[in-house]
Amino acid sequence: QVQLQESGPGLVKPSETLSLTCDVSGHSISLPYYWGWIRQSPGKGLEWIGSIYWTGITYYNESLRSRLSLSVDTSKNQLSLRLASVVAADSAIYFCARHVGAFLTSFDPWGPGILVTVSS
């Protein structure tokens, strides 16, 4: 059974870089799947951040592209997200999830999410 778990700091200062990891268990990250990051600001809807193929090919939300970096670490079976120059609007619950089937199709399963607050 595939399980995902996000981890990282719950508080990040403005202008700093947010770094999150997603530990994947029950599934080798080296298998041909896409993996995604999604966030949800308090009281708001879901926003796709970006997705990455197991080989490292990335697809980014255009609104975040200049600040975003996604990577995979096959040795740790882990995904990583780095978002630079954060502002208050980047405060959100961040989820990682696996795309099901081919390309950027539906997400299943999801991690429980991690709340990140950007504040000084």
Add this chain to the structure above:
Amino acid sequence: QSALSQPASVSGSPGQTIIISCTETSNDFGHFESVSWYQQYPGKAPKLLISHVTTRISGVPDRFSGSKAGETAFLTISGLRADDEAAYYCYSFTNTASVFGSGTTVTVL
């Protein structure tokens, strides 16, 4: 503003049938035939209900069904129950990006 437009809220009484729409407001979604639907309770991660427009995920009650007409996808919930009260999101993707719908809050009266 999301390129996939949903009504902000839909309500119904227990036992009724409700329909949530998801309309593509741009012409970018060449993969709209792969629309999926998610249910999210407050404080929880979203749960996949329907993939590829009509495919119900294992374990999802058959009260939930998906369909599509032109550039609009639909999630139908029949026999509405109190525990259907949640937020629902559609999702689709292009060759280079993905987007979630604006989300619909379902209220059971």
